Amino acid sequence: MTRTAAQEVVLRDVMDQWKSAVDAHEPEKIAVLFTEDAIFQGLHPYSVGRRGVAEYYDSQPLGLRAAYEVLETRSPAEDVLLGYLGVVFSFTDRPDIHVTLSIVLRRLADQWSISHYQVTRLG
Secondary structure (H helix, E strand, C coil): CCCCHHCCCCCCCCHHHHHHHHHHHCCHHHHCCEEEEEECCCCCCCCCCCCCCHHHHHHCHHHHHHHHEEEEEEEEEECEEEEEEEEEHHHHHCEEEEEEEEEEEEEHHHHHEEEEEEEEECC
C-alpha cells in the first residue's frame, strides 16, 4: 500500500464514522470524533472543542445526509494527516449544499481524531 493509499484509508475510516453519525443525527457521536480542543468551522461562527461540535450538529435538521469524496491527502508529520474533501449535504426540504472540507487529523494514543474542520461553501 502506498503512503497516499494508507493516508486515504485513515481518512475514510474517520469520515465514514462522521458520515454515519451525521446521517443518524447523533451529534454526541460526531463530537467524540474530534479532539478536546478542536477548531470547528461549519457554515456558522466557529467554535473550539467538542461541545461546540455537538451543538452545531444538534442544530441541524433531521434528515440531513452527507456524502463525501476524498480529493487530496497529505501527511506533514508522522501523527498528522490533512484531508481535502468534496461534501454534499442533502436535506429533505431544500436544495443540496455543496462544500469543500479541509480537515486535520491527529493521532493521539493510536486514535485518529479531527483537530481542525473548515468548511467552504462553493458557488
